[in-house]
Amino acid sequence: MDKIGSQANDALTSPAAQRNREPIAEVLRQVLPETGRVLEIASGSGEHALHFAAGFPTLEWLPSDASPEARRSIAAWRRTAGLGNLAEPLALDVTSDWPVEAPLAAIVCINMLHISPWSASEALFAGAGRTLGEGAPLIVYGPFRKQGQHTAASNARFDADLRARDASWGIRDLEAVDALAETAGLVREADYSMPANNACLVWRRRAC
Numbered sequence: 001m002d003k004i005g006s007q008a009n010d011a012l013t014s015p016a017a018q019r020n021r022e023p024i025a026e027v028l029r030q031v032l033p034e035t036g037r038v039l040e041i042a043s044g045s046g047e048h049a050l051h052f053a054a055g056f057p058t059l060e061w062l063p064s065d066a067s068p069e070a071r072r073s074i075a076a077w078r079r080t081a082g083l084g085n086l087a088e089p090l091a092l093d094v095t096s097d098w099p100v101e102a103p104l105a106a107i108v109c110i111n112m113l114h115i116s117p118w119s120a121s122e123a124l125f126a127g128a129g130r131t132l133g134e135g136a137p138l139i140v141y142g143p144f145r146k147q148g149q150h151t152a153a154s155n156a157r158f159d160a161d162l163r164a165r166d167a168s169w170g171i172r173d174l175e176a177v178d179a180l181a182e183t184a185g186l187v188r189e190a191d192y193s194m195p196a197n198n199a200c201l202v203w204r205r206r207a208c
């Protein structure tokens with residue numbers, strides 16, 4: 001993420017978020033409920049949160065991130081936007097306690113699973129199982145391997161680069177992620193192909 005504005009301004013900008021926010025919003029239009037609280041995990045710069053809170057004014061958008069720098073950026077963008085349905089960023093590390101009240105109407109997580117250890121993927125699905133309301137969706141965006149293969153040569157190169165930066169990172173196998181979902185009581189409903197060889201996956205929390 002790049003810094004924009006003056007040194008006093010904590011707002012960060014991510015060129016990828018600028019590019020993918022509208023394709024992701026198109027999926028969200030088909031998946032999100034009309035009302036309720038949507039928790040965004042790993043909001044990063046906060047540009048997605050701003051775009052989605054503006055685009056879905058009847059939802060309450062709860063951005064969050066484990067990183068203080070990201071939370072400062074989200075708060076800086078939030079101050080400029082004046083959106084009544086965009087909450088203050090939550091300090092939420094998926095592997096610790098989640099400071100949110102259940103039931104949530106939806107959870108959105110963009111580009112975290114491959115840039116965090118596998119324990120973060122496990123924690124995301126376990127937390128979704130604990131906090132989503134019955135039938136509520138978990139929407140996860142990013143690159144995935146499918147049936148043991150990368151979906152593009154560029155993803156294979158990206159995966160090697162990630163693993164060189166941190167051996168615990170890497171593009172996840174969709175089948176392994178589906179197994180986490182199953183254990184958490186979530187059922188996969190959709191797999192949208194997205195630009196730049198990414199996918200947007202939707203699971204829903206089963207009725208108890």
Ligand SMILES: C[S@@+](CC[C@H](N)C(=O)[O-])C[C@H]1O[C@@H](n2cnc3c(N)ncnc32)[C@H](O)[C@@H]1O
Pocket residue numbers: 014016017041042043044045048065066067070092093094095109110111112115116120
């Ligand atoms: C590649 S950035 C993606 C940010 C944003 N979602 C986007 O697409 O622009 C990955 C984000 O995941 C966050 N993250 C990594 N591990 C996390 C964890 N255990 N819990 C919550 N957030 C985490 C990082 O702080 C970072 O903001």
